[in-house]
Amino acid sequence: MTLVYLDNNATTMVAPEVVEAMLPYFSQNYANPSSIYDIAHNASEALKESREVMADFLGAANPKEIIFTSCGSESANMAIKGALEVNRNKKHIITTKIEHPCVLNLYKDLEKKGYRVSWIDVDKNGDLNISRLLEEVCSDTALVSVMMANNETGTIYPVDKISEAVKMQNPETKVFVDAVQAAGKIPINVKNTKIDMLGISGHKFHAPKGVGALYVKTGTMISPLIIGGHQERGKRAGTENVPYIVGMATAAKLAKDALEDELTRVKALRDKLEKGILSSIKNSVLNSKSKNRVPNTTNIGFQYIEGELILLHMNDEGICASSGSACTSGSLEPSHVLRAQGVPFTSLHGSIRFSLSRYTTEADVQYTLEKLPAIITKLAKISPFQKELAEIMG
Amino acid sequence: MWEYSDKVKEHYKNPKNVGSIENADAIGEAGALACGDKLKIYLKIDNGIITDAKFQTFGCGSAVASSSILTEMIIGKTVEEARKITNKDIADELDGLPPEKMHCSVMGHEALEDALKDYFDEKEEQPQKQNTKKIICNCFGVSEEEIIKAIKEKGAKTLDDIKEINYAGGGCTRCVPNIKMILDKYVKNDTQLNPVQFILKINKVLETDVAHELGKDSGGIELINVEGKNVYVKLTGTCSSCKNASVTLKNFVEKQLREHVDQDINVIEVK
Numbered sequence: 001m002t003l004v005y006l007d008n009n010a011t012t013m014v015a016p017e018v019v020e021a022m023l024p025y026f027s028q029n030y031a032n033p034s035s036i037y038d039i040a041h042n043a044s045e046a047l048k049e050s051r052e053v054m055a056d057f058l059g060a061a062n063p064k065e066i067i068f069t070s071c072g073s074e075s076a077n078m079a080i081k082g083a084l085e086v087n088r089n090k091k092h093i094i095t096t097k098i099e100h101p102c103v104l105n106l107y108k109d110l111e112k113k114g115y116r117v118s119w120i121d122v123d124k125n126g127d128l129n130i131s132r133l134l135e136e137v138c139s140d141t142a143l144v145s146v147m148m149a150n151n152e153t154g155t156i157y158p159v160d161k162i163s164e165a166v167k168m169q170n171p172e173t174k175v176f177v178d179a180v181q182a183a184g185k186i187p188i189n190v191k192n193t194k195i196d197m198l199g200i201s202g203h204k205f206h207a208p209k210g211v212g213a214l215y216v217k218t219g220t221m222i223s224p225l226i227i228g229g230h231q232e233r234g235k236r237a238g239t240e241n242v243p244y245i246v247g248m249a250t251a252a253k254l255a256k257d258a259l260e261d262e263l264t265r266v267k268a269l270r271d272k273l274e275k276g277i278l279s280s281i282k283n284s285v286l287n288s289k290s291k292n293r294v295p296n297t298t299n300i301g302f303q304y305i306e307g308e309l310i311l312l313h314m315n316d317e318g319i320c321a322s323s324g325s326a327c328t329s330g331s332l333e334p335s336h337v338l339r340a341q342g343v344p345f346t347s348l349h350g351s352i353r354f355s356l357s358r359y360t361t362e363a364d365v366q367y368t369l370e371k372l373p374a375i376i377t378k379l380a381k382i383s384p385f386q387k388e389l390a391e392i393m394g
Numbered sequence: 395m396w397e398y399s400d401k402v403k404e405h406y407k408n409p410k411n412v413g414s415i416e417n418a419d420a421i422g423e424a425g426a427l428a429c430g431d432k433l434k435i436y437l438k439i440d441n442g443i444i445t446d447a448k449f450q451t452f453g454c455g456s457a458v459a460s461s462s463i464l465t466e467m468i469i470g471k472t473v474e475e476a477r478k479i480t481n482k483d484i485a486d487e488l489d490g491l492p493p494e495k496m497h498c499s500v501m502g503h504e505a506l507e508d509a510l511k512d513y514f515d516e517k518e519e520q521p522q523k524q525n526t527k528k529i530i531c532n533c534f535g536v537s538e539e540e541i542i543k544a545i546k547e548k549g550a551k552t553l554d555d556i557k558e559i560n561y562a563g564g565g566c567t568r569c570v571p572n573i574k575m576i577l578d579k580y581v582k583n584d585t586q587l588n589p590v591q592f593i594l595k596i597n598k599v600l601e602t603d604v605a606h607e608l609g610k611d612s613g614g615i616e617l618i619n620v621e622g623k624n625v626y627v628k629l630t631g632t633c634s635s636c637k638n639a640s641v642t643l644k645n646f647v648e649k650q651l652r653e654h655v656d657q658d659i660n661v662i663e664v665k
Contacts, residue, residue: 121606306430308454312406333564334430342610349430349452382412382458384434384450385427 002318004364006273008204009151009181009297009355010322014247015206021250022208025243033240034231043242050249057252058179058198058215059189067214067232068245072180073102074225075199075214078236080106082222083143083174083197084115090142090172094118096128096157097340099147103178104336107145116140125289126155126341130162137169144175148182148198152324152337152353154297155290156186163194174220180204180212184255185262185294196220202244206357207251211244258358267295269365270356274298276369281376283392285347287324287338296356299324299338301347302376303392304385310352310375317371324351346388398455399489405459410466413448422509424501427452429568431498433461435505437468439513444468444476449505456491457498463487464502477510479503493535494561500532530576531562531569541573545580553577574653592655593620599654600627604647608633615647623658625651628665639663 005013031040033047051063060066069075080103084093095107097119111117118136122128128146137144144166149156163175177198179188184205190198196217203209216222216235228237255262277300278284287299302310307323314321324335334348343351354368380389398406415436425431431453438446447465451458464484468476481503485491491499528538544550544559556573557564563573587595597617604615613633619626627647629639636642640663648661 124610304427304452306453306457309406309458312455316407345428349427382409382450383452384423384432385452386414386450 002367004319004367006354006356006360006364006368007320007322008357008360009154009353011203011209012206012357013359014203014208015251015254017254018207018247018250022243022247025246029242033242034229046246047240047242050245053249053252054213057183057188057256058200058213059191060215061191062218064233065215065218067216067235068240068248069199069212069214069236070210070241071212072100072178072199072201072204075180075201075212076100076103076176076178077106078214078225079176079197079199079216079222080110080143080145081225082235083176083220084110085223086221087142087172087174090140092116092118092138092140093143093145094120094133094136094141095145096120096122096133096147098122098126098150098152098155098337099145100151100178100180103145103147122155122340124342125291126150126153126287126337127290127292128157128162130158130165133162134165134169137166137173139170141170141173144173146175146177148177148179148188149185149294150337151181152335153288153290153299153341154181154294154355155288156182156292156294158292159195160193163196167194181297182294184251184259185296187259190215190217197222202248202251205251205255207248208244211241211248213248261358263295266356266358266360269360269362270296270298270354273354273356273365273368274300276365277372280369280373282394283376283380283389287341287343287347287351296360297353298355299351299353301338301343302350302352303347304383304389305350305376305379307350307352309379309382310350313375313379314352314372317375319368319371322353322355324348324353396456396492396495398459398492401463401487401489402456402459402491405462405488406455409449409451409458409462411448411462411469412450414450415446415448420509420513422505422507422512424504424508425453426568430454431457431501433457433501433505435461435465435502435509437509437513439473442473444471444473453498453501454495456488456495457501459488460484460491460499460502461505464506468506473510473513476506479506496535497532500529500535504532530572534561534564536560536562538576541576542580545577551577551581571649571652571657575657578657593617595655596620596625596651596659599650600647603654604650607646608642611636618664623656624660624662626662626664629663 029039029042031043033044051066054066055063093115107117120133146157146159146162148159159177166173174196177195179198180201183200198215200213202211224235226237283303285301287301311323324338338348415438418436419439420437422435424433434450436448437444447469449461449465451461481499484499484502530538540560548559550556550559553563556562563570600615600617612631614630616628618628643661643663651659
């Protein structure tokens with residue numbers, strides 16, 4: 001059966017080279033990198049090299065600025081809670097309405113615990129109102145937190161510019177960037193920026209699940225989330241997950257080399273898919289409207305048809321994608337990102353995210369473009385909005 | 395991913411009885427586009443027997459499957475028999491639904507009830523509620539009793555607390571006003587707003603949540619006066635000429651104010 005995987009913002013296939021690089025660290029160089037013998041030395045060397053690779057991947061000046069974590073959510077939690085903890089006298093946070101739930105829900109929790117949170121809006125295209133954000137910066141602002149790229153729409157936010165402007169207003173305010181959806185898709189370079197902390201997750205760029213990294217600029221104080229041993233210079237206790245860290249570093253190297261491909265070939269495939277859907281399916285509406293977008297993502301709403309139903313029928317044809325529909329998520333609430341953008345209810349519940357990767361082929365896109373129109377036509381017939389659909393579909 | 399039974403899969407893949415019936419003897423509706431679920435059911439009734447049934451659904455896989463199987467269940471049945479079908483019967487016939495998806499079967503039941511109400515004369519007795527427990531949140535099947543329990547035993551004080559404890563109100567949000575009502579009744583209220591605070595609170599809701607929503611369509615709203623529980627507002631921008639303005643005022647503005655400020659608020663438009 002055909003399998004077309006267009007859900008790479010959810011997770012990615014682990015690259016074969018990554019699996020291969022990891023294997024020796026399971027049953028040969030399996031020792032604890034803190035131990036003294038040769039096989040431990042092999043592990044600690046691999047750890048050291050991986051840290052250098054990750055520093056290079058993010059443009060960090062010093063490998064010491066990289067802390068290995070277990071995932072993107074841990075990176076975010078460590079950065080946010082860690083920075084607030086050492087800055088207890090400041091009680092104001094600025095973030096956006098379109099952050100990933102791992103960040104969003106943490107701020108909601110902090111709001112309950114007495115922090116004042118300013119939630120900055122986006123416009124109809126999904127772009128951030130940066131001057132509004134800057135207006136909020138005050139002497140009490142402990143943290144500004146903006147994602148680098150949105151997981152649902154692919155919109156890129158100018159975090160370099162934002163960090164620069166925030167520091168002009170209040171040099172003491174820390175800036176955290178959730179770069180989980182940017183890593184491997186667009187260049188990340190913290191060098192010469194005012195970003196204090198930046199989190200990424202391995203499995204979004206062809207490393208396995210269960211490993212992530214947090215960049216913390218030299219001089220930025222954070223208190224640890226996990227307290228215990230001396231690992232990660234006391235910032236993150238727990239024996240280092242050497243095979244996975246090696247896997248992530250290998251994936252980072254591959255991603256860096258493939259960036260050109262991502263920005264050209266993958267982008268061209270995404271554009272072909274997007275244009276193809278919008279031209280062949282009359283009730284489709286583009287939700288990813290920003291000019292600044294990661295090259296692999298598009299989000300398209302299908303009016304008067306519900307998203308989960310579309311996904312189920314796509315699945316029957318072997319096509320995997322995601323939806324901003326209420327019914328696919330455990331919470332049963334429609335996408336907060338599309339709501340913030342003001343996507344109308346007519347297409348909100350029928351919004352589908354397609355996210356490609358460097359493993360996506362021309363044939364994958366072709367196949368999707370062949371199958372999708374028939375699915376939408378079939379499902380449109382079930383809709384109670386026949387009059388409205390007739391007007392659109394002609 | 396949800397775990398759907400083979401029967402659910404069969405019915406969303408190839409739903410039976412899709413479409414409408416011209417000159418239907420009864421038509422029933424449930425749900426709304428905004429909630430992400432809407433069902434329309436059409437019945438042909440001869441001598442009290444349902445001879446044909448068709449449906450149109452905007453909704454997820456289980457919503458389509460529930461509608462499809464419901465039409466199969468009622469064709470050939472008498473109206474009286476059809477009336478007795480509960481949402482649990484629909485879910486059972488599908489070999490079960492994931493708990494989060496039970497509201498889809500509820501919607502089928504509601505649409506059928508609506509259709510049959512349409513068919514019977516006004517004089518006829520109202521169809522009897524099948525549930526002995528009063529369900530407040532249809533999305534998660536949470537009863538009034540369970541919400542009161544969350545308040546009394548688990549110390550829930552706000553809507554968010556309720557959502558966290560038993561998910562109620564976290565789905566389509568249609569039941570939020572009812573949950574607020576229960577909260578108002580059972581949570582000891584230690585703060586009574588004075589008239590100035592009351593107006594300020596109304597104005598805050600209008601200026602933030604309401605203005606933000608209306609702003610998306612380039613509309614706006616102004617608070618003109620507050621008399622008792624009557625809130626006089628003026629719509630501005632594109633809203634002022636919108637033919638759906640009265641709907642917006644009742645379904646959105648009044649709902650927001652009732653939810654955030656006071657359950658008894660009436661919104662009145664000043665032209």
